[in-house]
Amino acid sequence: MKVSFVIPCYRSEKTLEIVVSEIQNKMQQMTEHTYEIILVNDCSPDGTLSVIRRLCADNENIIGIDHAKNFGQHAALMAGFSFVSGDVVVCLDDDGQTPADEVDKL
Structure with a gap:
């Protein structure tokens, strides 16, 4: 089974890499599943887009989406859903408020 993580991003240049790392660490333990991470930059004014670009360049299972203007969390989630390929x-x-390492309990 493939798990798709969709993460709307706004002003998250300092937290995003930690969240992605938590997902990667957890999914390495769940060897029966593959995964992808879809990061949606909602026109963040900080360095979030640069972080997303770097993560995408370093990881083939990370997809980055960039909104030209701030549409809000709901629209960012919907944009991410259009790229989902998981089950x-x-x-x-x-x-990081939602612990990524709890995914196996879902």
Whole structure:
């Protein structure tokens, strides 16, 4: 089974890599599943887009989407859903408030 993580991103240049790392670490333990991470930059004014571009360049299972203007969390999630190829979709926040390492309990 493939798990798709969709993460709307806004002002998350300092937290995004931590969240992605948590997902990667957890999914390495769940060897029976493959995964993808879809990061949607919602026109963040900080360095979030640069972080997303770097993560995409370093990881073939990370997809980056960039909004030209801020459309809000709902629109960012919907944009991410259009790129999903997994069997299960998990929506996470970009600030680490939702623990990514709990995905196996879903």
